[in-house]
Amino acid sequence: MTATTLHEPAHREALWELESAFDRGDLVTLFGTCTVEYDGRAASSLGPGARLLVLKPDGSALVHTDEGRTPVNWQPPGSEHRAAVRDGRLRVRSVRESPDETLDVWFTAVDQLAAYGVTGGRAVEVIGSEADLKERVLEDPTLVEEGFEPLATERETDAGPIDVFGRDDAGRPVVVELKRRRVGPDAAGQLARYVGAVDREEPDGTAVRGVLLAPSITDRARDLLADEGLEHVAVEPPTGADEGGSGGDT
Amino acid sequence: MTATTLHEPAHREALWELESAFDRGDLVTLFGTCTVEYDGRAASSLGPGARLLVLKPDGSALVHTDEGRTPVNWQPPGSEHRAAVRDGRLRVRSVRESPDETLDVWFTAVDQLAAYGVTGGRAVEVIGSEADLKERVLEDPTLVEEGFEPLATERETDAGPIDVFGRDDAGRPVVVELKRRRVGPDAAGQLARYVGAVDREEPDGTAVRGVLLAPSITDRARDLLADEGLEHVAVEPPTGADEGGSGGDT
């Protein structure tokens, strides 16, 4: 695997290496002292400091400080990286269009530049998403309640697709909204919109029930559900220890 | 500035350097072939491939592939990094509690390890946030409508804080929800909840108006507003070119 490294390169050296790394489609990291300017959906300015700049061949750019999971500045995939020397500083610019956004990283000093030849590995597989919760409900509808019969998933309504639609043992339509973790007012509102939409679609006076299936619920959300005549049903939160199930083709 | 680099280190070498880098509070990057296992709020598994691992002294861990702004796996700040050699592989483990989460990165080969001595630089300042929009409205209430009089910001209700609360020229209470960009159904629902809360608080039959102040609105959201008897008022979206304004104390 290719890994080119420059220690404390002069700006010109860094520039040449950057340009060839961009050509090769390498993943590049730059560590050094820099300021950062962003202008686009918002605008921001970042004073001088030591930071790690990551430039990906897909156009992503990340500026990381020594703190935080989130980059302090960035550019999304699809951007284009360029480098130049201006005013005695190394400027790395990442630009994208629609929306027009520009990220400029101005290095006064580069401590290290590394270029890595990368080829994509396998994709990540995540367990415990909302999709997994849906599987569980379809396999065991009593998670919603005894006698619940699922009829459709992603059933379309005016308000958007319903996670699981079915009927209870009395034949009443039930809208089930799934959430993989503790829910707040937004989820209650979402369920209310779906129930309202189905209500309008079935104007024969049939009462439509709404069930929010989630591990737990905040007080405010509970009040909202009560106001709307909707229900919360607790479900075991997804644990990583969950079996993915046999026959799990993608 | 300190920048230690190891090229294709043996696992033991990498291990020693990692441990001293953790002690020094360095920012560490590792590039090499690895698999990744995560278990916590969800669980995930990532097959072998070339990736960049970033370990921050605040406990953050990021696993980046050659694509995407978002790390393929990560651990938030507050986690603890440890390294070990097991089964002929280098294991970098990052653990946090509440919630219990573990990230394991198993390197079969390390191409490069770098440790950087970092001290935080100046903070970033972002222009064009929702707070800026609120400033604009307070400076020029006619953005909402002619005769609108702001009375309070962040006014508390059962449903949460209202961005701007005021009265129209007829003395009717107005709930204003601000959004810095195009809004969807969620924002309409949010406004509806606030208006409902104020309605209940003022049970003297006064009609409470609700205004969603945003650059634009989706069709579905518009329908929702109409159903609820609420209004959308268009406002110029914030541009990065906006003047921060004089007297801008924090």
Added chain:
DNA sequence: GCTTGGATGTCGGAA
């Protein structure tokens, strides 16, 4: 391209 809703969202503020 726009819209919609999920996410191991993350982050910050307030109670």
Added chain:
DNA sequence: TTCCGACGTCCAAGC
């Protein structure tokens, strides 16, 4: 700590 909403959210899927 939990709750709540903003975010340059990012991201994929559907249209």
